[in-house]
Amino acid sequence: MNFEDYQYLFKFVLIGDTGVGKSCFLSQYVKGKFIQEYDPTIGLEFESKSIEFNDGIVVQNQLWDTSGSSQFMAIQKTFCQNAAAAIIFYKIDSQNSFKSLENWINILKQVSSDMIQIVIVATHQDQENQRQVQTQQGRNLADSIDAKFYEISNHDKDQIDGIINSLSYNVLRLINSNKINPLNTQYGVKMSRQQEQQYASQLDNTDDNIVQQQSSPNRRSLDMKQEQNTISPNKTTASPQRPEQEETEQNQQQNKPQLQLIFILLPIIIAYGLYYILL
Template sequence: MSYSYLFKYIIIGDTGVGKSCLLLQFTDKRFQPVHDLTIGVEFGARMVNLEGDKLVKLQIWDTAGQESFRSITRSYYRGAAGALLVYDITRRDTFQHLSRWLEEARQHAQSNMVIMLIGNKNDLEHRRAVSTEEGQAFADANGLIFLETSAKTAYNVEPAFINTAETIHGKIVTGEIDVSNESHGIKVGMAGNAMGVGGLPGLSERQNTSNSRGGCC
């Protein structure tokens, strides 16, 4: 078995916005209401199917949002094909910090990296502090894709990861991304046990690459 491409993703944003919960929902299809704060990075992977017949493996690095770990996070921008930039719709400060995250991403990542802006926790509509229109306006102004999600209910979690992959693949098709250059975060089809756990499509793998300690996702 083999996949057509491997895409490397990075998930960025303030601490507590739900980055780890989004990854867990996407890779394991479950929600963990109390999640340890990510210390350093966590890793997850999953196979997805694009255009009905094109298997792509997503290799996803979930980064710590705390300022003290930013130097570690910066090293993961290099060689990333896609980034999920996440804020919490119930915390306006996480939205206000987006410009800083975006500036950092564009400073350290390759120029063709596809960025998906995610307004997470839209299940908490009664606590909303950032409107959908504001999120869309920020995305439009900065050339980003935009979706609101809920890691708790799984709303738009699949589209967030898959739409990003589809956009990356579109850039490959048009020649905007050179797949022979691995600094773009893409590897062309690898043979062998490339289908996730047990060689089966749709299954995922997930591991911590560093320790975690108490807090929320």
């Protein structure tokens, strides 16, 4: 499989104290090999593995194994940035490794996005007789930060595969629900060139639909204006009748005094005529 044989690339970081089983977890997932002898990581290690989901989407998981030593704290913070998911480790037979989880969680809060997927993994489940941390303690801590919780044995590859596959599925679901923008590097996601072109095309189609939806009320308003314009000519043709009516009313008002004057003068004229006749 070449570098571009995937749709998405996810960045996962593995953090926790030295000796909690991060490197063994990584080896089992990528190579299916359990590391017998403890060999502390210096700085960081990097491995990748691709998985294909039922819908044909191929995801390449990049897993960064950071050293748990305090002298590499600067490197740990740097590589926790822009991560899609983080797996925090402690071992059930070490109370100190469990107490250190608070420090690792604080590092994630400082440098990661608010959409990072977090999993707490308790290793050495096969060493129950040496347990120092109860299962409920780990589960309570995970619940307090809205994280998944697992107790595992690094001998169990199926369990390890299930954890990574579940994380990949959750990140992919956030992308599909538009809660993660795969073009924004802060979310620890990268798309192949082909997938990026398809995603950009989908965004363009979405923008066109939004524009069409926004423009439809404007067309309706234009229709309403046209309806108003079809009505308004009737109003304008009726308006010239008003001045004629007003002129008639004015003439009638002007004629009223003349008629009144005639009615007043007529009896006087008749009286004078009778007076001269009688004389």
